[in-house]
Amino acid sequence: MSDAYEPLPVDWDGAVNAWRVRHGLWRMGRAEWLTEAGWDALAQDGVRSVVDVRLPQEVTRRETDPPVNVIPDAVERVHLPIEDHENQEFRELCFLYLDHPRYYNDAVRIFPDKVADALTALRERWDAGGVVVHCSAGRDRTGMLTALLLQLPDIPGGPASWEEQAAVYSAAVRGINEHHRTSGIKHPYESYQAPDVLEPALQDRLASLKSFLEEWPGERVAELMASRVWPGAGARTH
Numbered sequence: 001m002s003d004a005y006e007p008l009p010v011d012w013d014g015a016v017n018a019w020r021v022r023h024g025l026w027r028m029g030r031a032e033w034l035t036e037a038g039w040d041a042l043a044q045d046g047v048r049s050v051v052d053v054r055l056p057q058e059v060t061r062r063e064t065d066p067p068v069n070v071i072p073d074a075v076e077r078v079h080l081p082i083e084d085h086e087n088q089e090f091r092e093l094c095f096l097y098l099d100h101p102r103y104y105n106d107a108v109r110i111f112p113d114k115v116a117d118a119l120t121a122l123r124e125r126w127d128a129g130g131v132v133v134h135c136s137a138g139r140d141r142t143g144m145l146t147a148l149l150l151q152l153p154d155i156p157g158g159p160a161s162w163e164e165q166a167a168v169y170s171a172a173v174r175g176i177n178e179h180h181r182t183s184g185i186k187h188p189y190e191s192y193q194a195p196d197v198l199e200p201a202l203q204d205r206l207a208s209l210k211s212f213l214e215e216w217p218g219e220r221v222a223e224l225m226a227s228r229v230w231p232g233a234g235a236r237t238h
Contacts, residue, residue, distance in 0.1 A: 013038035017138035017175035029138035048129035116228035
C-alpha cells in the first residue's frame with residue numbers, strides 16, 4: 001500500500017472517527033458532532049458535499065451536540081439512506097450483525113438500489129470536488145460504501161489493494177472505539193474495548209470484509225451502479 005493511500009486522521013473540530021481515505025474522499029461519524037469551526041475547517045479542506053446514509057429517524061440533534069447556526073453555503077448536504085429497518089428480511093438476517101461486515105452482502109442484496117444510489121452519489125461528487133460519507137459511528141454503513149467505492153477501477157489512484165482496504169476499515173473500528181474511551185457520554189449499547197478484546201474481534205471482521213470484497217470486485221460494483229437509473233442529487237438537507 002502506498003503511503004499516499006493510508007487513512008489519515010482529520011482534525012475538524014468536534015468530528016468523531018473522521019478520516020481522509022484518499023485525496024477528495026473522507027469518512028466520519030454523525031455530522032451533528034461537528035462544531036461551526038469544524039464545518040468551516042471541513043469546507044476549507046475542500047469538501048463540497050456531505051452524504052449522510054443514516055435512516056431518517058437518526059438525522060436529529062441531541063442535547064449533547066454543539067450548537068451550529070451556520071453551515072458553509074459551499075457545502076451540499078445529501079441524505080441517502082441505504083437501509084430500511086422496516087424490511088422484515090433485513091431485520092431477521094442482519095440486526096444481530098450491524099456492527100460487522102458479515103451483514104454487508106445481505107444488505108446489498110436486499111437494498112441494491114439504495115446502495116447503488118449512494119455509490120453513484122459519492123462517485124460523482126468525488127469527481128466534482130471533495131466528498132464526505134457518514135453514518136452514525138462512521139464504521140459499518142460508511143465502511144461498506146467506502147469499501148465498495150475503493151473497488152472501482154476508474155477511481156482517482158485506481159482500485160485499492162487489500163492492504164489499503166484493511167487499513168481503512170481498521171482505522172474506523174479503532175477510531176470509534178477510541179471515541180467510546182474518551183467520550184463522557186455513554187453509548188446505549190457499545191462501550192470501549194481494550195486492545196486484547198478489540199484486536200481479535202477486528203481480525204474476525206477483516207476476514208468477513210475480505211470475503212465480501214472477493215464477491216464484489218470492481219467490475220461487479222460498476223455493474224450494480226450502472227443497473228440503476230440515477231434520478232438526481234438525492235434528498236438535500238442544506
